[in-house]
Amino acid sequence: MTGKYDVLIIGGGLVGASLLCALESAINQYELKVALVETHSIDEARDTPPSYDARASALSYGTQLIYEELGLWSALDQFATPILDIQVSDQGHFGATNLNYQDEGVPALGYVVENHRLGEVLLKKLKDFRDQGLVEVLSPAQVESLQPMPGSEMKVLIGQSGESVEKLASLVVLADGGRSSLMEKLCIGRKHYDYEQHALIANVSLDRPHQGVAYERFSGRGPMALLPLSDDRSALVWTVPSDEINDKIAMDDETFLTTLQEKFGYRAGEFTRVGTRETYPLALSVAREQVRPGLVVLGNAAHAMHPVAGQGYNLAIRDTLALADNIINSIRQGMSPGHLTRLLQYVDEQKTDQKMTLDFCDGLVKLFSRQELPVILARNLGLTCLDMSRGLKGRFARKAMGL
Known part of the structure; x- marks a missing residue:
């Protein structure tokens, strides 16, 4: 093993980077060890869309x-x-x-x-965290496999620069989008309409x-x-x-x-x-499981909905802040952030908001x-x-x- 993290975030998009920002206080106060894995290089210049057509x-x-x-x-x-x-x-x-x-x-x-403005602001924060040594960023890198270990930990195999390294994480956060291949490898099914x-x-x-x-x-x-x-x-x-x-x-x-x-x-x-x-x-697509010991599914990987009323990203950000609070409270209580009891509490706290938002958007469309x-x-x-x-x-x- 070449390293162990309290939290390992898979996906450096808007949701993954927002979670990192929400954990900043815990990183500073409790020396929370956090890493983020992103498939694209965060240092390469990104294409800027034509000003009129920017999404x-x-x-x-x-x-x-x-x-x-x-x-x-x-x-x-x-x-x-x-x-x-x-x-x-x-x-x-x-x-x-x-x-x-x-x-x-x-x-x-x-x-x-x-979107590119939002991405630029979050990317700058991500680079600042990395440059200050607060967070380890593996980029470009790819998570090849996840394996549950005793004690609610996850073994993570990461491919980078032609080599594979193994890491341990108390909590892995899957924030790699609605087409997450890792969810398929973990046999986490989806309800799909x-x-x-x-x-x-x-x-x-x-x-x-x-x-x-x-x-x-x-x-x-x-x-x-x-x-x-x-x-x-x-x-x-x-x-x-x-x-x-x-x-x-x-x-x-x-x-x-x-x-x-x-x-x-x-x-x-x-x-x-x-x-x-x-x-x-x-489509309406919802993960059948949002948590397992040492694992959370977040963002579009957890739920994707119809854009009517523009609620999808906003729900994901509310989930993100709730998860960060859950992680911080676990650390304060001396518990692993990947402990299933704690993660089930996160799901229980968010289920009403998630169900109401998903049902509201689906009901409007129909x-x-x-x-x-x-x-x-x-x-x-x-x-x-x-x-x-x-x-x-x-x-x-x-x-x-x-x-």
Whole structure:
């Protein structure tokens, strides 16, 4: 054995790097030994997307508070576009509701940040931790196998520079994405539901400023979201049936904008420009096990959901902070961070949030996809009642904000 860690994180993406930041206090206070394994070199220059086409994520107000707590928001704030209003509507029907930041007493309902900006801030922190000797970063490197050992430890075989080394870890955190090959090797199954839909994502421009308004527009066969971006761009997320996606991609820009306008309507203005269009298939995918002795599954590896309401990454960050708190409390109590009893407590604390968020997003998609008249009437009455009830709207807004 060439080393033993308290925590070994597999995956240096947004979730893995965020967990590292959340463990900074324990690394300093308790000399927590932490390592991170990343398949790509963290020192190689990364491609910067064209400014117009840069992809973005919606961070809830709750996620902003977490990043502020971790000392990251000051670096992100300059790149963040605040969401001041959210307008929810059902195309062709009377139901609608509007959420406003002033009504909720917050500076913004959420923020939209380009992914590469978020990645740059987290990557800089990762490099700082490594350069200060606080964390060992193995990059580029690949975890070849995980083997449970007595006492809730894991033996980790890591390939780097053509050689393989063995490490011991009290806790291994799998944060290597929704297609984790290590989960397959560990025989951790997934519950999977295919929506038979694709997300079409692109940045668009309109003929008037967005003024910080985000739109969630339900349109029969799939919801459409429009998020405010810097430079008065907006980020489009259009859910399209899988059998129609190739046609949408093949359209020239003028035809695409005309089709988009017909579906979305004119409430945001007139669409004048569209950037590069990209797509990915949509499914609900949940790990059947999130913890084992010495092991936690985190982020998209634990759960991936429909992008409606933009809750996926925000749920992952709430999980990440809860896991960091669990690890720190284990150390304070003199227990191994990989002790199953402690990890089961983490799952128990998060299960309500996870189930509510997953069910909420899945239910929205299925409810607004149905076209039976009684269902249409019921959901539009529901939207109208929500808009008229300050108490209900407040609870709905707090859930959307991750509070």
